[in-house]
Amino acid sequence: MAKHYNLNLISYQLCYTVDDISLLFKKNKLHVQTVRSWIKNGLNTIDSKQPLLVFGYELKEFLGKLNNSKKISTKFDEFYCFSCKCPEIPYQRKIYIEKNGSYIKAKGICSKSKKPTNKSYKLTDYQELKKTFNLVDELELYDSTNTPLKTHILDHDKNASNESLQGSLF
Numbered sequence: 001m002a003k004h005y006n007l008n009l010i011s012y013q014l015c016y017t018v019d020d021i022s023l024l025f026k027k028n029k030l031h032v033q034t035v036r037s038w039i040k041n042g043l044n045t046i047d048s049k050q051p052l053l054v055f056g057y058e059l060k061e062f063l064g065k066l067n068n069s070k071k072i073s074t075k076f077d078e079f080y081c082f083s084c085k086c087p088e089i090p091y092q093r094k095i096y097i098e099k100n101g102s103y104i105k106a107k108g109i110c111s112k113s114k115k116p117t118n119k120s121y122k123l124t125d126y127q128e129l130k131k132t133f134n135l136v137d138e139l140e141l142y143d144s145t146n147t148p149l150k151t152h153i154l155d156h157d158k159n160a161s162n163e164s165l166q167g168s169l170f
């Protein structure tokens with residue numbers, strides 16, 4: 001049940017909030033959390049001010065890529081990377097998984113671009129996932145990359161790091 005987003009619903013000239021986008025694709029049952037995850041994974045916003053606004057043309061381009069990525073089949077151990085625009089095996093085969101309704105949501109880090117990638121699996125894939133990947137905590141995923149988050153923590157003592165950690169993640 002791959003979701004295809006109808007790009008004709010988007011106007012180039014308009015700006016959209018996260019809620020607008022979710023409403024626009026009501027038929028796709030698009031959740032605001034999904035839109036937020038797109039923003040984390042490369043959908044550009046105008047700036048970081050709340051409410052976040054997305055230009056129509058940016059949304060069109062992003063969803064165009066998303067529609068195309070569904071056509072590219074990934075092997076069981078590959079995740080599609082939006083930065084590299086091709087399937088990649090997650091860095092150190094580390095993934096974080098959580099149950100999301102009737103499927104498993106898996107997150108990884110691209111071994112080339114070090115950008116977050118994700119993929120959905122069937123609940124029945126769980127045993128195979130355990131064999132194929134190193135299942136880790138969500139934070140451990142980000143620990144293995146050279147993101148500013150890590151240097152940020154190293155620069156501070158332990159007491160200060162708890163606060164800055166939260167600030168950087170959300």
Ligand SMILES: [Zn+2]
Pocket residue numbers: 081082083084085088110111112113114115
């Ligand atoms: Zn990549």
